[in-house]
Amino acid sequence: MPGPLAGLTALEIGDRGEVAGKLLADAGVEVTRVEPPGGARTRHTGPFVDDRPDPDASLRFAYLNTNKRGATLDLGEPGDADRWRALVARADLVVDSTDPGALDALGLGYEALSESSPRLLWCAITPFGLTGPRRDWTTTDLVSMALGGPPMSTGYSDHDLPPIRADGEHSFWVAGEYAVAGIVAGLLQRTLTGQGQLIDVSIHEAVACTTEGAFESWEYRRRINQRQTGRHSAPDPTPPSQFLSGDGHYMQILGGGVPRRKHLYPLLLEWLDEHDAAQDLHDPVYSRALYDGEGDTAAANRHVGEVIRDFVATQPAEDLYRRGQSMHLPWGIVRWPEENLDDPHWDDRGFFVEAPVPGAEEPARYPRAGYRFTASPVEFRRPAPRLGEHNDEVFGELEDG
Numbered sequence: 001m002p003g004p005l006a007g008l009t010a011l012e013i014g015d016r017g018e019v020a021g022k023l024l025a026d027a028g029v030e031v032t033r034v035e036p037p038g039g040a041r042t043r044h045t046g047p048f049v050d051d052r053p054d055p056d057a058s059l060r061f062a063y064l065n066t067n068k069r070g071a072t073l074d075l076g077e078p079g080d081a082d083r084w085r086a087l088v089a090r091a092d093l094v095v096d097s098t099d100p101g102a103l104d105a106l107g108l109g110y111e112a113l114s115e116s117s118p119r120l121l122w123c124a125i126t127p128f129g130l131t132g133p134r135r136d137w138t139t140t141d142l143v144s145m146a147l148g149g150p151p152m153s154t155g156y157s158d159h160d161l162p163p164i165r166a167d168g169e170h171s172f173w174v175a176g177e178y179a180v181a182g183i184v185a186g187l188l189q190r191t192l193t194g195q196g197q198l199i200d201v202s203i204h205e206a207v208a209c210t211t212e213g214a215f216e217s218w219e220y221r222r223r224i225n226q227r228q229t230g231r232h233s234a235p236d237p238t239p240p241s242q243f244l245s246g247d248g249h250y251m252q253i254l255g256g257g258v259p260r261r262k263h264l265y266p267l268l269l270e271w272l273d274e275h276d277a278a279q280d281l282h283d284p285v286y287s288r289a290l291y292d293g294e295g296d297t298a299a300a301n302r303h304v305g306e307v308i309r310d311f312v313a314t315q316p317a318e319d320l321y322r323r324g325q326s327m328h329l330p331w332g333i334v335r336w337p338e339e340n341l342d343d344p345h346w347d348d349r350g351f352f353v354e355a356p357v358p359g360a361e362e363p364a365r366y367p368r369a370g371y372r373f374t375a376s377p378v379e380f381r382r383p384a385p386r387l388g389e390h391n392d393e394v395f396g397e398l399e400d401g
Contacts, residue, residue: 003028004376014097015041017125018064019176025067026369032069049359055387057359062384070385071394086398088113093121120196121186129202144171148207153214153233175203239305249317254330256305262291277311353380
């Protein structure tokens with residue numbers, strides 16, 4: 001089987017559900033991306049092949065729409081509206097990220113079409129959900145992230161600087177993954193009951209409950225997490241975790257380098273001793289403070305972190321990374337994104353696949369899905385569709401019955 005969800009068919013419509021559609025398509029669902037005649041929003045979003053703003057040259061669209069077919073419909077036209085109804089009647093599920101009520105106003109939404117398709121799963125992905133006082137509010141990724149809360153925990157220890165949000169329309173990724181979880185649960189229930197249902201995904205709610213420990217800090221302790229440079233937010237300051245290596249790379253060293261487990265502390269000291277860098281850390285006072293709760297734990301953490309920082313400044317980043325990992329220490333190099341392209345780990349995993357990019361003469365390397373199944377391999381079946389590429393195929397299937 002080409003993916004664990006092979007044999008299912010889905011329609012994807014709207015511009016906020018691309019991630020959900022991609023995850024389903026990568027898992028084997030036959031997803032048809034339905035676009036307006038002018039193309040989806042991301043077709044007009046860069047970067048573009050050769051910096052050419054062509055609907056078939058968007059690299060963003062190329063990545064988010066792998067393994068999908070593409071068809072165009074103008075739902076305001078009676079003939080295309082009929083085609084949409086026919087497509088829905090044949091589909092197992094619909095990923096609908098149009099504005100709330102937009103399809104219902106045309107008689108083309110879940111309420112109208114589910115009566116004749118009782119097994120249909122319809123997942124609506126909207127800014128604030130299908131009900132409530134914010135139902136008709138509009139949003140962007142920046143608005144969704146800000147209102148949801150993650151940027152409050154993301155940024156620098158210097159709070160004179162503003163919060164920072166993740167790039168890449170992160171809120172749509174969060175909502176897309178929640179949507180797929182809901183869809184899989186809905187599919188499971190349908191196998192038990194034979195009935196489909198409407199799945200209502202609010203981007204705002206998905207983001208708001210994806211704030212790591214910030215919600216718990218407030219709910220249970222009435223404390224506000226503070227953003228801290230290069231590390232998790234927390235109510236109180238934690239040790240710095242990004243240190244500059246001897247060859248000019250930043251290392252990400254969780255907890256400032258202090259091992260979480262007591263039995264690893266002597267191994268760290270042995271490593272430091274090899275370079276005459278342990279300073280006074282053999283003094284039992286530090287081990288007792290760090291692991292036995294005796295003495296000033298905060299001061300011990302701070303001092304050990306400073307010693308490790310001084311040691312890191314003398315060593316090559318790659319050596320620090322490999323040796324630290326061999327000791328089960330969570331140490332890593334802060335890489336430029338393009339440095340991952342040559343990492344042998346990815347090649348060993350078969351993470352990248354070379355395939356065509358619409359609008360480009362040369363193939364490119366695509367990331368595969370981030371999961372593996374032994375009985376149903378996840379495959380790269382096709383690149384993203386050109387605008388309207390599968391119209392004849394998709395609509396011909398309707399004529400063939």
